[in-house]
Amino acid sequence: MATARPSFEATVSAREAEVLAAVSEHLTNAEIAERLFISVRTVESHVSSLLRKLQVTDRRELAQAGRPVLGNRGSAWSVGTPQTTLPRPLTPFVGREHEVADLARALDEHRLVTVVGPGGVGKTRLALRVADEVQGRFADGVVFVDLVPVAEPDAVAAAVAGALGLGESQQHSVEEVLTGWLSTRRMLLVVDNCEHLLDAVSVLLEVLLTACPGLTVLATSRSRLLLPFELTYPAPGLSLAAEDGRPPDAVELFVSRAAAAGSPVGPGDLGRVAVLCRNLDGMALAIELAAARLPALGLDGLEAGLADRLDLLAGGSRVDDRHRSLRSALDWSHALLSEQERALLRRISVIAGPFPASAAVEMLGDWDPLVPDRVPAHLARLAEESLLVPVPTALGTRYSQLETIRQYGAALLAAADEVDVAHARHLHWCLATAERLGEPATAGEEGELWRARFDEASVETRWSLPWARHRADQREPAYRLSTLMADLSLVRGRPGESQRRYELAAELAPDDTARTLALRQAAGAADGRQFGNEAMRLRELAAEAAERAGDPTGAAVDLARAAELVERGPGIMAVVPPTSEIERLLSRARPLADGDPRAESRILTAEAFGRGERDPEVRSLVDRAIQLARTAGDPLGESAALDMLTAVQLAEGQLEEAFESAVRRTELLVPVPVAADSALEFFDSYQMGSQCALAAGDLGEARRLGEGLLDLPFYREEYHLATSRLIVVGLFTGAWDEALTQAELFRTGWERAGRPLQGNLRAAPYSAATIHALRGDDEARAEWMTVVATLEEPLRRRRAGAFGKFFDSLVLLHRGRPAEAVELLAQPPESLVGDADAMWRAWYASAWCEAAVLAGLPDAQERLRQAEQVTVGNPVAQAVVLRARGLAGSGAGSAGGGRDDIVAAASALRSLGARYQWARSLVMLGGADRERGLAELDAMGAAPTAWPPG
Structure with missing residues (x-):
């Protein structure tokens, strides 16, 4: 029996109201932090919470939404949190009232409805219109999943998870994470452009719909999914017959788009427009392309040109008339382009997402017959002809390709035998773009812009690397790109993506030395995201690569760090390894260390963790490990040894000494770069420092060190890791509203991460449960205790x-x-x-x-x-x-x-x-x-x- 879904209703807390007021004054996050005497990261957490609660997408909307909220602080104002991510088309939807009504009814009776039809018929626009119409029926909202950028079948589940904002789980597949998240929700998924991934989409949707009774799916595809419970809805062309005194939908669309292009159609020409639309079989995209040509050619030119193109296709089978109608419109539009514009149209088909004109100039501008300084004008011309769509963004104007036109361009690219060259140029442009991202900005508007630039580069990288990884001549730039984006992904707050990119870099690495480094960084990213079992696996692989590369002492360090994690990090393990693993790993490490102080220090630290803090010999092991780490100039190794020293001091009741050791760790790490390999030490030093401050009764320091977790960039989207200590501190300081706001972020982050089994986080949900109990809300307490029980699952021998x-x-x-x-x-x-x-x-x-x-x-x-x-x-x-x-x-x-x-x-x-x-x-x-x-x-x-x- 499924457990009841936790309530996500929450009021705007007093601190959130202060942040909201400052946002309404258009202050930056840094200015808000200065005004309220809190960290920038705390401000960002409050802003994220407010965006979620008020169901808005950016700061401008948040400032507008904040005014009525702040004006009614005396009322019991609260909101739910349905999630809706429908893209908003730039042009109005025209007609199709019957189809919208039919599909809306179908979604009442069927849980999988697939809108099928050829490219250009308007499937996506129709699905978006229907989803917007019915979203009120779904308590948990509507989420749009665009499969256009997905190049491989294995990535379909990850694309759906990404659209939902879900991460990966230690112990579950992406499919299991999805079913876990969706199983208790009433939600509509709009899955667009399924045709190139039919088998993978069908398998995933069957799993989700079987396991998630509240889930409904509206899909679009050129072909049906062939599932037994699927209702297929063939998308017709726009209506060609007048109804109730109104012009046909096809004519209305043409007139609307022609007027937008600056050429209104007079009443006397509506009949000719109707004939033109009929010749185009009511295909929405074909009609829009034709309407875009009206200012240049007039109706006479449109009629003559289209007739010529249709004649070229006469005599064939009528099975695919609409494909032929669209192809005729595209071919005709293509024929009217200059040679340079045609070359640009086909070559930009390798670009996955919206792109700036500068990208096309850099990537393609020197490729004959193109000339760099003419590329922006060519792009503008393609946009005028409705072959590109200008999109305003925070980074400036971007050009977006409709998938049908991108596929048309890809076919032309293949016919011109330019596919490999175009993809290679795209790969090298991705690498240059990643290099230009430079030092990450993490705060305020500058940080938001940097993240937007990173996200653009990330989309293109995900599209480019699957092509490059299988081509020997592209392995070197692909390796560099994967490594660089791995580094930046961590700072962007996506340690899971960082780990995957480091692992790909290890696969592409030119030699074992580079492979070792990539695997170590992958292990560090796994550490940082609290996937301990993954970190151990990757450190063993790194040790093997290091031995092959002739670095035995480095291999010893890798093995010792894996051994250390067995008893140091059971709280980040989905499956806690047996203690025998420590000796197995150390028996391999000792002969490789060869007296190296860094390796010996790590081996001693791992031995100390294995013996436990009550062993009388542990103190001497730790003292020796600290001395060796200092000799080696290894602050990360010294921090690990100090962690064990802190545990010994706590066990002996030396609270002040333990607190001093914990703070010393944070000071030791100040000059250390925040990177994958240092992620665990940064996390552990702040969380241990906050815990020790709490143990010593220093609530102010406990809060300050807890906020240190918020400032770690790799936890930007890992709310359950970033907020965990502040929730506990809030219980003690009486900042209960703020603690519960952080707790909602914790629960959202934890669930989006796939409910990972991280026992070291138990105190946070237990604190939230306690606050609710002190407020007399035993039902809310029980909900939080289910989270505690789940987190304790791998730690049965170490219950709270x-x-x-x-x-x-x-x-x-x-x-x-x-x-x-x-x-x-x-x-x-x-x-x-x-x-x-x-x-x-x-x-x-x-x-x-x-x-x-x-x-x-x-x-x-x-x-x-x-x-x-x-x-x-x-x-x-x-x-x-x-x-x-x-x-x-x-x-x-x-x-x-x-x-x-x-x-x-x-x-x-x-x-x-x-x-x-x-x-x-x-x-x-x-x-x-x-x-x-x-x-x-x-x-x-x-x-x-x-x-x-x-």
Whole structure:
């Protein structure tokens, strides 16, 4: 039975409202960050959330949408989040009311409807019009999938996932990610231009429609998909008969496009236009091409020229009349072009997406008979003749090709025997474009423009490399292009794409030295995206390549890093390897190290992780690893060893020392470039630093270091990785609205990534669940706990221990149920070992003793003494213990000798930024303080706390 889909309804939080107001003032992200004293990346997260909530596509629309929202902040304004990605045609849709109505009804009765017909009949425009008409029926929106840029059958599922914004999963295929995402949604997919990938599309749609009962698909194709449950709808040409006193649709289209071209058609010529449209079989594209010619040729010229072209085709079979009608219009338009314009038309068919005039100049301008300075004029002429479509973008005007015309041009290219030359020029242009992207800009409008330029280059690269990878003479530029785009993909925030491109670069590499480097970078990208099993696989491959290349010490490092990950990163493993893998890998690494300090350091670090932080010899192993890494000048190796040292210090209760080690890691990495190979250390240093700051009760530093994850460029679109620490910090600081906004980004990112099994992220959804519980929303809490359970799946031996019990105890104590909290916290705090539990030992101890006091346990005083020792190094937890001592001395909520302790605790909690515990302390004080505390809790959205406890 499918689980209920989580609700994605959310209100605009107070912080989001501040960001929205600043956007409405047209401030840049950098200016907003400066105004609100937050990081640029935090601003970007809020902007992304607002774009999603308000269902707009860019900042201009967001500024407009923000005005009514900001004007109604006093109301309970909220929106759902249906996803709609229908492209908007530049010209109005004409006629076809009956077809639109027929297809809309068909989508009510059938889950797969395929609009079939020849190229140019108007299938795409019709499908878009129908989708726009029916989108209100689909609670989760309508998504458009264009298969034109998809060159290989294996890429169909990835194209659909990309249109939905879904990433890849550690443990699931792309098809499984799609079914997982769509299985609980009511959505319409519009899959356009299926004809060149019929088998792959059919297989995928059958899987999706079988597994996803709320999914409906509207496809367009020149041929049917041949699925048993498919309803085929032949797209007719535009109507040629008048109806209800209106001109035929074909005539209306011609008149509309002719008027747009500057040549209105008079009433007296409508009959001649009708005949012309009839000769074109009502083919929409053919009629548009003819209408575009009207200013130059007039009706006389159109009639004469079209008659000539039709005569050339007379006498053949009528089975494909409409193809012949379109071909006649295209041939005729082509014949009227100059030699240079014809050459340009066929050669630009190798370009996949919208392109600037400068691209055509650079790529094709010196190819005879073209002349560089005339290419822009030729492009303008092709656009005037409706053979290209000008498209305004943030980067300026781009030219787009209708797929039918692009295919026509590709046929002409093949006939001219120019295919290989054109593709080679396209590949080299892609490489030059990637090189020009230069140093990435990541913030503000400059960053948005850089990302737009990258996205253009990425589309062309995806089209170019499948052709180049199988041609020996193009392997070298293809290798360079794949490597460069891999580097840039990581900075763009697409580590999955980066990993794939590095792996392709390894395949194309000229030698084993280059192959080793590409595989190491691929492993780093896998690390960065938290795909630990992939990272281990790739590091072993890198080691093999390094040995072949004569680099044994490099191979030793690769093997040691793979071994290190077994116990260092079980939280990023879909399948946790057995600990025996450590010795298997290290037994291969040791003979290769040959005394090299970098390799020896990594081997020692891997051994230390394998032994665990409680082993008495681990400290000496780590100290030696740190010294060797410094000798080798290897900050990444030193950071890895410091990570293990931090775990040892936590296990020994040295909170301040662990915090210092974690911060030292972030400082050590400052001069290190953010790249694939350093991605794991950057992520781990910030998340570990934030966790250690939290363990030490420094909430401000916990937030600052948590925001460091937001600033890592490779997490730009990996919301679940970027926001994970801030959600936890938000629970403690009382910034609950902001934490839940981040949590929605977390859930969206996690689901789009295929619900990866990343146990190291469990505290984030558990924190969201706890906030909802403190607000009295147990249903929302249950939804978040299903996320926690999924993340724990590969870590059954490491279930959420101390932090889960501590979070649950907060809820029980808030609800006045201390006896249940005592039962939950049965384990004494000093027994919490291992860095994961030791991280939470002080917090656990504070709740452990407070529950005992409130429940009236006879050993409450002894527990207080123990908790005072355990919480040394965490001033927030110490303040909670001080409050518990005050309660023990004064009686719950009464005046007495312990009141001063409660007042002191409240003062400390306020100064430390622990808003929830401060407010709860005020409630405990009673009187006017109680009212102030209740007001603070109410402002946080907390349900009324039960005090005194029942």
